[in-house]
Amino acid sequence: MKKLRLNRKHLCIPYSVFLLCFVVAPLLVIIFYAFTNGEGKFSIDNLVGFFTSPNTIGTLFYSLCIAIVTTIVCLLIAYPIAYILARSKIKYKSTVVLIFVIPMWINFTLRITALKEILTIIEGNLAFHPFLNTIIGMTYDFLPFMILPMYTTLLKLDNSLLEAASDLGASPVKTFIKVSLPLSLPGIISGIVMVFLPSMTNYVVLDMLYNSTYIMGSLIGSYFSAYDWHNGSMIALILLIIILVFTLFTNKYEEDDHTGRGGVKI
Amino acid sequence: MKKFAKVFFMIIVILIIYAPILILAVYSFTDSANIGPIHGFSLNNYKTLFTSTELTEMIAGTVILAFGSAIISTILGTLGALGAFYSKKFPQMGIGAMNQVPVVNADVVTGFSICILLIAVFGIDKSTYLPLVIGHVVLSAPFVYLSVVPKLKQMDNSLYEAAMDLGASSATALRKVIIPQIAPGIVSGFGLAVTLSLDDYFITTYTKPATFDTISTYVVNATKGSQTDIKTALWALSTIIFVIVILVVVVMNLKASIKDKA
Known part of the structure; x- marks a missing residue:
């Protein structure tokens, strides 16, 4: 029996080796490059450079702005939809949810192409409203990812709690704020995770809409194409730290439900 | 009235989500290179999509x-x-x-x-x-x-x-x-x-x-790029992918509902 358990356990060796080689090692290489200069010596020039250059620090703030506004807009649209769907008693509820989620499976570059054509008809030159168009593009891209986790959480919302609140004299608004909203928090948090980080780095949306790339993700690319791996690694490392802080902060609220990002259990 | 507002909101969002994809789908069957007046039915985009080796x-x-x-x-x-x-x-x-x-x-x-x-x-x-x-x-x-x-x-x-x-x-x-x-x-x-x-x-x-x-x-x-025939062929590709996704979703749902009944 002892020998047998050993056998089954060893099945994870290939995957562990793979993760060590292609997940852990690349991160170490990035950290190494971020803190060395062209001669391979330890240096914090890249770090200082990032926080003193108006270009990089400006990009960081602009990306944060895009991410925050996109997340809020997605929340404002997605929460009511998820709430109405989860609370409604219609028969084909899951089909209606699918209608909102289907675009997720269509290649996002093709969807953005479609959006671009339509926006060009409406606005003429897209470069006149760069921020607005970025938000429209990002929201269009990420909305399904927000609806899904919130819907799954709201579906579990116990109706008797809402009835109890109103029986005890709470107004509908108060019931919503004190009962529904706190209970749907895990879904809201996972929705935010699905939208916030990608909209901080997804430079393709901007690039496709009006050839602008003033966002964190593209900064890496511009250093990369200039073969400046040290500064590129520093940007990647800073993004990584933001992601890490964000994940630690949201982790305690999140449910262990990984149906997001491209996948829905149908 | 409240119910009407809810349904109205949902329909508006669905329309916004699908409008770009559906409009491109319609134009993929024409020979126009831009969204505008429709000149007539054409399968040129699909022909380009399936014949261009690139x-x-x-x-x-x-x-x-x-x-x-x-x-x-x-x-x-x-x-x-x-x-x-x-x-x-x-x-x-x-x-x-x-x-x-x-x-x-x-x-x-x-x-x-x-x-x-x-x-x-x-x-x-x-x-x-x-x-x-x-x-x-x-x-x-x-x-x-x-x-x-x-x-x-x-x-x-x-x-x-x-x-x-x-x-x-x-x-x-x-x-x-x-x-x-x-x-x-x-x-x-x-x-x-x-x-x-x-x-x-x-x-x-x-x-x-x-x-x-x-x-x-x-x-x-x-x-x-400026190659309009490639650009419009991609409209055809987007339409085909959309149809495939819908088909896969429908088939999987039917399968699941048959399984539920059994």
């Missing part, structure tokens, strides 16, 4: 990469989940933590870091497709792992013990008892892996050979 090779490449990397991801991720499930707490947590990195990490960072490691440190040539495949497996395998783990936790362990008591070797018991029980997780993990690879832009752009394009990287370049 386009057909790009589409075939994307699909082969998606399924190839998904197969590798499914094998690696499933074995990893199985092994981790039977490991002690410490290695299990270690694998779980490493597995989580590509899931939460921005794809740009994942792609960039793999590219730096393989090209700058190991000096592997991008034209070998090795970085590209590795990148896509890094992207997908963690999601296979995550969809197999819950199935392992739900599994009835006594069945395995019974198989062993009845004289099955551990390999046979694994194949005949454990794998069938976690099969739904493996299948949905595979599906996820395919869709993730199909949709990826960032990892591909950092790791692909210069002459190779997936749908994502091709579309991004094509929108900047």
Whole structure:
């Protein structure tokens, strides 16, 4: 029996080796490059450079702005939809949810192409409203990812709690704020995770809409194409730290439900 | 009235979501190069899509990469989940933590870091497709792992013990008892892996050979280019993908509802 358990356990060796080689090692290489200069010596020039250059620090703030506004807009649209769907008693509820989620499976570059054509008809030159168009593009891209986790959480919302609140004299608004909203928090948090980080780095949306790339993700690319791996690694490392802080902060609220990002259990 | 407002809101959002895709679908059947007055029905875009070798090779490449990397991801991720499930707490947590990195990490960072490691440190040539495949497996395998783990936790362990008591070797018991029980997780993990690879832009752009394009990287370049016949052929591609997605969703739902009734 002892020998047998050993056998089954060893099945994870290939995957562990793979993760060590292609997940852990690349991160170490990035950290190494971020803190060395062209001669391979330890240096914090890249770090200082990032926080003193108006270009990089400006990009960081602009990306944060895009991410925050996109997340809020997605929340404002997605929460009511998820709430109405989860609370409604219609028969084909899951089909209606699918209608909102289907675009997720269509290649996002093709969807953005479609959006671009339509926006060009409406606005003429897209470069006149760069921020607005970025938000429209990002929201269009990420909305399904927000609806899904919130819907799954709201579906579990116990109706008797809402009835109890109103029986005890709470107004509908108060019931919503004190009962529904706190209970749907895990879904809201996972929705935010699905939208916030990608909209901080997804430079393709901007690039496709009006050839602008003033966002964190593209900064890496511009250093990369200039073969400046040290500064590129520093940007990647800073993004990584933001992601890490964000994940630690949201982790305690999140449910262990990984149906997001491209996948829905149908 | 309240109900009307709710339905109205939902319909507006659905219309906004689908309008661009549907309008392009209509225009893909015309010969106009811009959204505007319709001149007449034409299948030219579809003809270009299926006859231009550049386009057909790009589409075939994307699909082969998606399924190839998904197969590798499914094998690696499933074995990893199985092994981790039977490991002690410490290695299990270690694998779980490493597995989580590509899931939460921005794809740009994942792609960039793999590219730096393989090209700058190991000096592997991008034209070998090795970085590209590795990148896509890094992207997908963690999601296979995550969809197999819950199935392992739900599994009835006594069945395995019974198989062993009845004289099955551990390999046979694994194949005949454990794998069938976690099969739904493996299948949905595979599906996820395919869709993730199909949709990826960032990892591909950092790791692909210069002459190779997936749908994502091709579309991004094509929108900047001036070739209108390519641009409108992509409208046809978007329409075809839309129809395929709808068909897959409908078939899977029908299958699920038949299963529920049975």
